[in-house]
Amino acid sequence: MPTTIHLVRHAQGIHNLCPENHKYRDPDLTELGHQQCANLKSLFPDHGKVRYLIASPLRRTIYTALESFTPFDPSSPAAQKTKGSPPVIATPLLQEVSTNPCDYGSEVSKLRQEFGEKADLSRVTDDDDWLNKDKGSPWAPDYTRLRTRAMQARTWFRELSGGADTDVHIVVVTHGGFLHFLTDDFDGLSETYGTGWNNTECRSYHFADLTGKDPEAHLKETNASWRKRRGSQIPLTESEHMEMRAVVKEVLRTEFAPWNESDEVAVEA
Template sequence: MPPTIVLNYTLHDPPLTDEGHGQCTVLRESLKQRLEGETDIAIVVSPLKRTLQTALGSLDWLIERGIPITADAGWQETSAKPCDTGSPVSKLAAEFPSVDFSGVDPVFPDKTSPAGSKYFPTRGAIIARAQSCLRSLYQRPEKWLIVVSHGGFLRMGVSGWWFSNSDYRIFDFDGSPDTELPLKLVQWESTVAGGLGQSTTSPVEIGSGLREDEEEPVSAP
C-alpha cells in the first residue's frame, strides 16, 4: 500500500521533519561541490523556522567561514495560513543566534492586517513583493547570492519554476532595475532540472494560481 500523506496547514511555523533534515545533508554536499573555491557570497533567508533550519543545515560550512546570513521577511511564503506565518523575531533570534535579524521588517509576522498588506496572499501583493526582493538582490555587491526561500513564492512570484523540496536552481539577472520593466531571471542550463536533478523541467507563468486582490481567500482543506 502506498503511504498516506496528510497535509496539516494549521501547524504554526513548523520546523523541518526528520526527512527534511536528511534532505539538507544531500543539498549541503551538492552546494559544497558547486561553490568550491568561491568566497564572494552572501546568504539571505526567509525568517520561517523551516527555511532557517534549511540554511543552517546546508550552508553551515559557509557560515563558519564568516559568510553573512541575513533574514528577510520579503522571502517568506505566499499564504497567510498558520504553516506559512512566522514566529516573533525575538524568539527566532534566540533560537538562531548566527542569523542577522536586525533588518527584518518590523511588521513581521503580520500578513493579514492593513499594516502587513505587502505580505497579503494575493497576486498583486506577491508579484510586487517578488520584484522588491529581486531589486534588493540586484543592488548587492556579492558575486553569489544564496536565497533560502519557499517553493510557492519562488515559483509563482519570483522565477516561474517549480522547486522540489531542498532542490535549488541558479539564475542570472536579465535586465536592470533602472527601467520600469519587471526584473527577470535567466536560469543556468545546468539546473533546468534542479541542481539535484529533482525538479520538473516545465516552467509556469509568474502569477498563475494566485487569487486576485478582490477575491476572497479559500480556506485550507
C-alpha cells in the same frame, strides 16, 4: 561572469507530511528534512563562491540555510564577508504566500532567542508587522503585492551583488509558493500541490538584463540549471506563462485574498 542567484526551497517540514499538519505555526524540519540538508550540502558545487546567504525568517528556511550552506570555508568570499557577523541574512520579503498557520513565522524575540548570532534578524521588524497578512497589509496573499514583494527582493539581490554583471554568487532559501513569484515562472504549480519545487531543490539564475537597468530585475534560469532538471525539454512560451499567471491570480483572489485588486505597496528588505 554575471551574478548567479541560487534559489532553494526549504527542506521537508512537519507541515509537508499531511494537510492536517498545516495547523502548526512555523513548524520544525522532519528527520528527512535534516537529511535533505546534508545531501544538498554534499552536492552543491559552489560553496567556495557564495558571498551572501539569505533566507526567509521562518524557522524551516533558516535551518535549511544553516545546515546546507554553513559553516563556510574560511577562505571563501562568504566567510570573509560574514566574519564577525551572522552568516544568514533573514528578510520578510521571502516569507511564504499563504495564510495557513504553518506559513506564519515566529515573533522576532523568539527567533533571536533560538538563533542568536547565527542569523542577522535586523531586517525582521521588532513590532512583528510582517506577521500581519490581513487585507491592506503589504504581506497579504494578493497577486499585486506578491509580485511587488518579489520584485523588491530581486532588486535587493542586485544591489547586494554590486550589479547584474558582477561575478558574485548569492544563495536564497525560501518557500515553494513564493519561488514562483520570485522567478515569475509558474510551471509545475497545481491546486493539489502548491509548488513545482521539491524540498531542497536548487536552481541557478542570472539577471535577465545584465546592464542592470531592468527596474524589476527579472531572473533567467541558467542553461546548465535547466538542462540538469529538464534535459532537452522546451520551456513554456510567454503566452503559456501568461495563461498560468491568470490562473494563479484568480486562485489568490478567490481563496486567499477575496478583495479587490490592490495598489502596489512598498515594503522594505
